[in-house]
Amino acid sequence: MIIELGDFFSSQKSSFPLDLCFSPEDGADATGMIPAEMKIKENGIILKGEIRSVGDYLSLSSTVTVKYRAVCDRCLAPFEAETSFGFERQIVASQKKAVQREDGEEEEPLAVEEGKIDVTEPLSEAIALEAPTVYLCREECPGLCPTCGKMRDDPTCKCSEKKEIDPRFEILKKLLDNSSEV
Numbered sequence: 001m002i003i004e005l006g007d008f009f010s011s012q013k014s015s016f017p018l019d020l021c022f023s024p025e026d027g028a029d030a031t032g033m034i035p036a037e038m039k040i041k042e043n044g045i046i047l048k049g050e051i052r053s054v055g056d057y058l059s060l061s062s063t064v065t066v067k068y069r070a071v072c073d074r075c076l077a078p079f080e081a082e083t084s085f086g087f088e089r090q091i092v093a094s095q096k097k098a099v100q101r102e103d104g105e106e107e108e109p110l111a112v113e114e115g116k117i118d119v120t121e122p123l124s125e126a127i128a129l130e131a132p133t134v135y136l137c138r139e140e141c142p143g144l145c146p147t148c149g150k151m152r153d154d155p156t157c158k159c160s161e162k163k164e165i166d167p168r169f170e171i172l173k174k175l176l177d178n179s180s181e182v
């Protein structure tokens, strides 16, 4: 995942818009950092933002959206989703030591080499950090009924109703069911 800076340097402007998209094969997969559950789609890593010159360095400020497929942890259904997060880094001419961020965290600046920035490692790391810890097809997914295997909110699943019946009344219920069929 490479950001080309040639146009930025030749434009002589103080800021340069970025609108890029990458596929997992462009490097993210190879880092081994992306969680196995998160199947990133073709061109599914979208980076929008800008590079700006700030004093004697450059700064990258962007929003990254990751579109992916996953399998719901509760109902096992495949689904598609996306997650977005801010991706901001200083850019330096060569690999300098980590810089102190405002929140106190140390952060590696991005290094320009031959007019390009390779964001494969830092961006894959950021995706891994922002990846969900639980994959759900929808927030309120009720999951599967362990008895019949249908969704718990499926109206045809009556398993929990049955469970509520005291086993001692089970025989009575059967009798009632039989009588109502007659």
Ligand SMILES: [Zn+2]
Binding pocket: 072, 073, 074, 075, 076, 077, 136, 137, 138, 141, 142, 143
């Ligand atoms: Zn689900």
Ligand SMILES: [Zn+2]
Binding pocket: 145, 146, 147, 148, 149, 150, 157, 158, 159, 160
């Ligand atoms: Zn059920």
